[in-house]
Amino acid sequence: MRSLSSSWRPLLLPAAVLFAGSWTAVASAGESAQAQSEPAPPALAFGQSVDGVSDEDLPYIYTEWENYTVEDGLPNDHLFSVRATAEAVWIGTENGLARLDKKTGAIQSWKEEDGLPWRAITSIDVDPKTGDVWLGLFGGGVARFSGGRFDHFHQLNSGLVNDVVYGVAVENNHIWAATTAGASRYDLVTGKWDIYTEKNAPMEEIWNYSVSYAPTVNKVFLAIWGSGCLEFDVATEKWKDYIDPDKEMEIDLYRDDGIIHVITTAASFADGALWVSAYFGCCRYDGRHWRGFYAHETGLPSDFTNFLKARSADEAWFCTDKGVGVVAHYPTDTYVAYYRNADNPGGVAKVFRRGRLLREVPLEISIAHNFIIGVDFDGDDVWVATAHGLSHGIGKGYYRGVKRLTQEPQSIAAASSASADSK
């Protein structure tokens, strides 16, 4: 096993050199840079061991992005949600629904005049059995889009507890809606509605903010503003709550003692790990240990996280107000942050390990905007809903975790070269 000190030594590469250089050049420049007065690497303090991991062990970096706006056919640039399926990508905006055909690239859109029951779509899920598209409407209830027709469920014609819907999720034969006054569950077979509030669920507050379903464990996860995260076991109909142990709004007493704040924005479960976001940072729970993630110690763009989605137990994407943050490989404390430049469509992907900048990869085309609101995975690709357009990260050659690369990955070399040309 490589010793800690030797494994940290290559991390001392100055960012400016990394930004400009090719893979080979960076390595050689890094050798000479070690003699300079770089600060010592921080002591290992959090997370799991990174023994045996060096600078050459890098996560996959999305270097190829394409963006869509109203000029490409979106009904509105202010996106609230995105959901990818095998054939299409569904996009919920502040004023209309859109469907991007993955094969043809054509975008079709619907507004209120086209039958969409309400303009703002905060959440989308697709029923894997029927292909029906379920929409959470921000102030308009829930809609089902099927066969070219919208069916509208709201407070006055159904058991939906409130029309201000922040999240929808398909769970077996049920549709869940996270509303501002509790959660509702609609049984597609019987037509029965269940309502979950403080009366029958451990909700200190009833302000539901997000809902997701994890089929592998047959559980529903609710992120609740003021009530942390709730887990609903579908089989037993039992609830389990995760709340901030210090119970104080103005502090996080200990980072890894539980959910970092009681106001949560999303919860996503994958491969045995639960990831939870908040406007104060994010956290992860593996069933035994919690780990909190703050921007100042990880390299993530910001603590203000609108949404998150887990790709695995080791990888999750955070939608922050200052860029896309990715826990690219949890065991090695490795992060990637994607930013867009203010003056041009380019940007940068920054790789961090344990808060130290390892590498900056210039992007000729980056994400559409830095205010990120939603994300979904599509095989190796990723779709990002921003406050000013949709972004498609093309994951050509995507790999999980980190890899020790012996030569400059083609995609990174191409991105660096294109960026240099554009300058």
Place this chain on the structure above:
Amino acid sequence: MRFIMITVWVLVVSAGLIAHEKQVRGDEPAQSPQSGPSDFGVPVEPSMKPVLDAVLSIRDPYHVPQLPLRVDQNYGHTPRDLEPFGYVAPFKRHFMVQMEYTGPGRAIPEPEHVDTVKIGFLGPIESTVSVATGGKSHEENIGKMMLKGAQLAVEKANEQGGYHRRKVPFELIVRNDNGLWGASGNEIIHLAYKEQVWAIVGTIDGANSHIAIRVALKAEVPMVNTGDTDPTFIETNIPWVFRVISDDRRQCYLLVDYIFRKVGIQKLGIIRASNRYGRFGVRELRDGSRRLGKPVPLEMAYFVGQSDFSLELQRLKDAGVEAVAHWGDAEDGARILNQMREMGMKQPFFACDRCLGPEFAEIAGNNAEGVVCASPWNPDRDDPRLKEFRERFTKRFGVEPDTYAAHAFDGTEMLIWAIQVAGLNRAKIRDVLAYRNEPWQGVVGKTQFTAALDGREEVFLAIREGQQWRYYSREELNIPSGEIEKYTDHLHTVPSELTQVQQP
């Protein structure tokens, strides 16, 4: 050349600082409401010029104002010995750095045509049944006064020419917020998307306020709260939300200092409303007493509108409390006080600011003598601005303004100023409020936002003496306080190029 420029810059900055210091010290009367040249038809302080230059110059969706962020050194002006978890330094302190809005909203062009400039009002103004507020609604008397304050501010602005850039009047779009099943959320969505208001004032109840601000965040509409004293209202990290009334945290700290440090009470009993206002209102009072080593032996909750409090009071009596603190509405507080005295309980009675309402004194009569309430402002202040407001309000509505009317007036005036200066763009309206670097001179006094965009105003104690409330500052009553620590351990979490440390 460079020397001359630097010299001129130093002189300008020094002059500004000296003028500001004089104003803060009270050597010179504050101008109304602000002084300085302006192209916007309203006064703008010179110190706001760089803010306006940075905000108003943004035309595209990608840039954000490159302005210093306010960084506080203490949250909520909390004494060291009243902080949670004793002397354990937390891993992270929240709300110490000013919240930013980094979205594309500043690029949204102004509408070509407007007939009026709409401002939403959200508050409890109609009697209803509300799950969120714990049964039958009970805050309409407060909500209606709040509405009157907002109306008066709009009318005053319209008398002075309305929205100057377009020569159109301001219009208040009024919505009730205490309906069933979180109706406040639906109402604010209606205001944001149907009525297309530029900003919203109002909300009192903590539950409805929380519902509303989540919508404000998503719909990106500024919201100036003028009546919700729930401490958690602002503890949500929403960059679109402002509050101009001192919260129950500040009020509780003053009560804690008075009750325990000044008077020397050892056993305080609490009786409070069984709703969010009562539950969260007393939290710092209860926690503060424990942190000072004098834990509250008993906290009793009652249903709003309950008439018989004998069970709750007997429990408090049996617990041997030396004083009773009440957190709830004025009518309930007065009935509790009367029943206490009927039961022979002679303990001092402390209460929240809602008990300063006229209903309390009317119902309690002579029992009200000696009652001590927290107050978010001092309405007895000798201030020509307050005097003019009181006269204008009384003439317009035939009643004296109260706490909620005064704060609504200030909040709405502040918002109108922001609209006049920023133009018809919600994000820029938000910006000029968030980056406002001078205290707002209003009828309730000076309001300066903290990093959490919470009004940093002085709180007072009101004591019922000779059939009227008399207001006292901490200094006037010589109330001791714990040490207010100036923290720096959070500064490493802040991007240094965009921060500006403020004194607590």
